Amino acid sequence: MELVDVWFVLIAVLWTGYLCLEGFDFGVGMLLPAVARDEHDRQVALGTIGPVWDGNEVWLLVAGGATFAAFPEWYASLFSGFYLAFLLLLVALILRGIALEYRAKEPRWAPVLDRILTGSSLAAALLVGVALSNIVRGVPLDADHEFTGTLLTLLNPYALLGGVTLVLVFALHGAVFLALKTDGPVRERSAAVAASAGLLAVPAGGVFLVWTLLDGAPLWALAPVAVAALGLVLATVLVARGREGWSFTATTVAIVAVAVTLFGSLYPDVLPSTIDPAFSLNVVNAASTPYTLTIMTWVAGIFTPIVLGYQAWTFWVFRRRLTRADHGAPAELAGGAS
Template sequence: MELTTVWFILIAVLWVGYFVLEGFDFGVGMLLPVIGREENERRVLINTIGPVWDGNEVWVLVAGGATFAAFPEWYATLFSGFYLPLLLILVALIVRGLAFEYRAKRDEAQWRARWDLAIVIGSAVPALLWGVAFANILRGVPIDADMEYAGGFFNLLNPYALLGGLTTLLLFLTHGAVFISLKTDGRVREHARELALKIGVAAAAVTVVFLGWTQIDTGTVGSAVAFAVAAVALVGGLLAVLAGREGWAFIGTFVAIGLGVAGLFLALFPDVMPTTLADGTGLTTANAAATDYTLKIMTVVAVIFTPVVLAYQAWTYWVFRRRISVDHIPAPLPTPTRR
């Protein structure tokens, strides 16, 4: 197997890891004011992802870095052509991170409400725009003969891409609701389970349409298998929610998102960014790749450090595996008076 193919697979794995892990983070953030009707309940929701959300974001950083090193032409065209949506995603992630850190700094309802809104927006914007971005990569964008993006921002807002954004938004909401029901107890757990079923039905319908459209346009035998298993896993996850088996439900949504993203990469290969221009030059794993020497060095580094990172993150999830409820939330400390 050529190293360009190996690194295409590794980048696909990184994006799969990002979407299945950060996906429930986004879902929890978007559901914060819906499930968290009281302050203690909202603190429970934030605590479910508190130990892991920043670690989950590392996946996208590594995916971006790997793309830059392994496929510099892909990175350059992607980040120049998708500059505005990627900038919006970056700003949203920064604001969301600040909100997690700052909402508890003052014991004032209005202060917390503003940061809660920042968490919702900072979760919803990436959840939507990541789907829009990946759908455009699959569909193809205007790339000229010099392998430079020749379109504008509104080229990205086509029906297929918007459907892709709605798909990731609904899938992450479902994934987040299932994760909340897995990690909490009491009223929060029951409310999350109810929402997972309601949102999950809509997510399943939209996902089938989007993946079916993708398969008809650019699909392969491999992507068809991945999409079919993803659909079965999503339905199985919803049935597990109905039966009160949150662990199996989370595995179902986890597998559905993971195989859905894997299917998108299978449908894309060997392209990495196709062009819609007749006289343009699409990017492939061959013409967008770095030198063999660079890929060899990167492969050695990946073989050494990837198992370490995976083991550490698995250990983190194991340590924080217990359910939490409002009974575990301590009363807030009194705000010190100024003299």
């Protein structure tokens, strides 16, 4: 395997990690009004992602940095063509961070910040789905690899369906995560929301993945598509039976399978051209020099295990369930199993 192929796989892995980890963060933010009835419930729900959400966002930053270093032509065409969409995504992520960090510091603004958190989480998930869908489907690139469309070009039916599908999958992923990480009323409501989200995510995901297959995906992509569909169905069934751990595993496997389908369908291109396939960017004409890729491979080989170990340790430290009693609720209001 050439280094360009290695780095394409590594970037796909970084995006997959981002979708799996930041996915439940977005889901928690989107579902906050549905699972929390008062301030104690909101503190319980947000406490599940408080120690990890900013670390989960690092996966997106590293994916962008790796794209810049390994495939500068891909980075240039992508970030210039998707400029307005990425600007909106950046604004959503900034507002989400402000809402998470400042609601405890300014209690008077907590209701407003909670609405901002919900809206920005939904918007960010939608924009990520639209961006990934356009990368896989292709965009109008000319012979100089320059984007010739507009923002409306990116809002095509396939991309919009991909965005809506990702929102629903993240809602299911986040609801299952909340049911896994909490106890009492928040856990009960999260399980109920997960069942409803699953009923919407399964058909939406099925249509999107079938469309991807019919749009020229390789035959082998049938396998991860089947795994993704089965994962979403099992997650919905398992969370209803109180098996939150297995349900969360199922949603994670489904997201990984979706990422494998999308990036596997994309390869060897990194940004197809809908004007002429000859204008497409691929792992060869978009890549950095072999010397650059060699240095990056050594750096990634040294530091990636360290980062993964630290993040795994963080999740282990904050592994227990949270209840209302953890956030100062009276004992008689804590609810749920002890």
